Amino acid sequence: MAEPHSHTLDQARAAKPRAQEVFGALAEVVGIGITRVADGYGLKVNLRTPLPTDTVTPTEVDGVPVRLEVVGQPRAQ
Structure with missing residues:
Protein backbone atom coordinates (compact mmCIF):
# COMPACT_ATOMS: atom_id res chain seq x y z
CA MET A 1 0.00 0.00 0.00
CA ALA A 2 1.26 3.51 -0.85
CA GLU A 3 2.38 5.92 1.84
CA PRO A 4 -0.08 8.80 2.50
CA HIS A 5 2.41 11.27 1.01
CA SER A 6 3.46 9.22 -2.00
CA HIS A 7 1.84 9.79 -5.35
CA THR A 8 1.11 7.30 -8.07
CA LEU A 9 2.30 7.48 -11.64
CA ASN A 46 12.19 22.20 -17.07
CA LEU A 47 12.49 25.96 -17.57
CA ARG A 48 14.37 27.89 -20.24
CA THR A 49 15.46 30.65 -17.82
CA PRO A 50 15.36 31.06 -14.03
CA LEU A 51 12.28 32.47 -12.40
CA PRO A 52 12.57 36.04 -11.10
CA THR A 53 13.84 35.99 -7.51
CA ASP A 54 10.62 37.49 -6.13
CA THR A 55 8.43 34.77 -7.67
CA VAL A 56 6.42 32.64 -5.27
CA THR A 57 7.03 29.14 -6.61
CA PRO A 58 4.51 26.37 -5.99
CA THR A 59 6.09 23.22 -4.55
CA GLU A 60 3.21 21.02 -5.69
CA VAL A 61 0.44 20.95 -8.27
CA ASP A 62 -2.80 19.11 -7.51
CA GLY A 63 -1.01 17.64 -4.50
CA VAL A 64 1.84 16.21 -6.62
CA PRO A 65 5.35 17.45 -5.68
CA VAL A 66 7.20 19.57 -8.23
CA ARG A 67 10.94 19.94 -8.85
CA LEU A 68 12.20 22.79 -11.03
CA GLU A 69 15.30 22.76 -13.20
CA VAL A 70 16.63 25.47 -15.49
CA VAL A 71 17.81 23.63 -18.62
CA GLY A 72 18.17 26.52 -21.06
CA GLN A 73 17.46 26.23 -24.77
CA PRO A 74 16.98 22.63 -25.94
CA ARG A 75 19.18 21.62 -28.87
CA ALA A 76 18.82 18.83 -31.40
CA GLN A 77 21.58 16.25 -31.16
Missing part, protein backbone atom coordinates in the same frame (compact mmCIF):
# COMPACT_ATOMS: atom_id res chain seq x y z
CA ASP A 10 -1.30 8.14 -12.73
CA GLN A 11 -1.59 11.08 -10.31
CA ALA A 12 1.63 12.57 -11.66
CA ARG A 13 0.45 12.15 -15.25
CA ALA A 14 -2.88 13.77 -14.43
CA ALA A 15 -1.14 16.80 -12.86
CA LYS A 16 1.04 17.57 -15.93
CA PRO A 17 -1.49 19.79 -17.80
CA ARG A 18 -2.17 21.86 -14.69
CA ALA A 19 1.59 22.21 -14.06
CA GLN A 20 1.95 23.56 -17.62
CA GLU A 21 -0.71 26.18 -16.85
CA VAL A 22 0.78 27.15 -13.49
CA PHE A 23 4.44 27.34 -14.50
CA GLY A 24 3.74 28.54 -18.03
CA ALA A 25 2.25 31.69 -16.47
CA LEU A 26 5.51 32.25 -14.55
CA ALA A 27 8.23 31.35 -17.08
CA GLU A 28 8.93 29.64 -20.38
CA VAL A 29 8.46 25.92 -19.81
CA VAL A 30 10.66 23.72 -22.01
CA GLY A 31 9.08 20.46 -20.87
CA ILE A 32 7.45 18.60 -18.02
CA GLY A 33 8.45 15.09 -17.05
CA ILE A 34 7.73 12.61 -14.32
CA THR A 35 10.37 11.82 -11.72
CA ARG A 36 10.69 9.60 -8.67
CA VAL A 37 10.12 11.42 -5.38
CA ALA A 38 10.63 9.38 -2.22
CA ASP A 39 8.34 6.34 -2.55
CA GLY A 40 6.17 7.85 -5.27
CA TYR A 41 6.21 10.14 -8.27
CA GLY A 42 6.38 13.86 -8.85
CA LEU A 43 6.82 16.30 -11.71
CA LYS A 44 10.03 17.78 -13.04
CA VAL A 45 9.41 21.12 -14.72
Whole structure:
Protein backbone atom coordinates (compact mmCIF):
# COMPACT_ATOMS: atom_id res chain seq x y z
CA MET A 1 0.00 0.00 0.00
CA ALA A 2 1.26 3.51 -0.85
CA GLU A 3 2.38 5.92 1.84
CA PRO A 4 -0.08 8.80 2.50
CA HIS A 5 2.41 11.27 1.01
CA SER A 6 3.46 9.22 -2.00
CA HIS A 7 1.84 9.79 -5.35
CA THR A 8 1.11 7.30 -8.07
CA LEU A 9 2.30 7.48 -11.64
CA ASP A 10 -1.30 8.14 -12.73
CA GLN A 11 -1.59 11.08 -10.31
CA ALA A 12 1.63 12.57 -11.66
CA ARG A 13 0.45 12.15 -15.25
CA ALA A 14 -2.88 13.77 -14.43
CA ALA A 15 -1.14 16.80 -12.86
CA LYS A 16 1.04 17.57 -15.93
CA PRO A 17 -1.49 19.79 -17.80
CA ARG A 18 -2.17 21.86 -14.69
CA ALA A 19 1.59 22.21 -14.06
CA GLN A 20 1.95 23.56 -17.62
CA GLU A 21 -0.71 26.18 -16.85
CA VAL A 22 0.78 27.15 -13.49
CA PHE A 23 4.44 27.34 -14.50
CA GLY A 24 3.74 28.54 -18.03
CA ALA A 25 2.25 31.69 -16.47
CA LEU A 26 5.51 32.25 -14.55
CA ALA A 27 8.23 31.35 -17.08
CA GLU A 28 8.93 29.64 -20.38
CA VAL A 29 8.46 25.92 -19.81
CA VAL A 30 10.66 23.72 -22.01
CA GLY A 31 9.08 20.46 -20.87
CA ILE A 32 7.45 18.60 -18.02
CA GLY A 33 8.45 15.09 -17.05
CA ILE A 34 7.73 12.61 -14.32
CA THR A 35 10.37 11.82 -11.72
CA ARG A 36 10.69 9.60 -8.67
CA VAL A 37 10.12 11.42 -5.38
CA ALA A 38 10.63 9.38 -2.22
CA ASP A 39 8.34 6.34 -2.55
CA GLY A 40 6.17 7.85 -5.27
CA TYR A 41 6.21 10.14 -8.27
CA GLY A 42 6.38 13.86 -8.85
CA LEU A 43 6.82 16.30 -11.71
CA LYS A 44 10.03 17.78 -13.04
CA VAL A 45 9.41 21.12 -14.72
CA ASN A 46 12.19 22.20 -17.07
CA LEU A 47 12.49 25.96 -17.57
CA ARG A 48 14.37 27.89 -20.24
CA THR A 49 15.46 30.65 -17.82
CA PRO A 50 15.36 31.06 -14.03
CA LEU A 51 12.28 32.47 -12.40
CA PRO A 52 12.57 36.04 -11.10
CA THR A 53 13.84 35.99 -7.51
CA ASP A 54 10.62 37.49 -6.13
CA THR A 55 8.43 34.77 -7.67
CA VAL A 56 6.42 32.64 -5.27
CA THR A 57 7.03 29.14 -6.61
CA PRO A 58 4.51 26.37 -5.99
CA THR A 59 6.09 23.22 -4.55
CA GLU A 60 3.21 21.02 -5.69
CA VAL A 61 0.44 20.95 -8.27
CA ASP A 62 -2.80 19.11 -7.51
CA GLY A 63 -1.01 17.64 -4.50
CA VAL A 64 1.84 16.21 -6.62
CA PRO A 65 5.35 17.45 -5.68
CA VAL A 66 7.20 19.57 -8.23
CA ARG A 67 10.94 19.94 -8.85
CA LEU A 68 12.20 22.79 -11.03
CA GLU A 69 15.30 22.76 -13.20
CA VAL A 70 16.63 25.47 -15.49
CA VAL A 71 17.81 23.63 -18.62
CA GLY A 72 18.17 26.52 -21.06
CA GLN A 73 17.46 26.23 -24.77
CA PRO A 74 16.98 22.63 -25.94
CA ARG A 75 19.18 21.62 -28.87
CA ALA A 76 18.82 18.83 -31.40
CA GLN A 77 21.58 16.25 -31.16
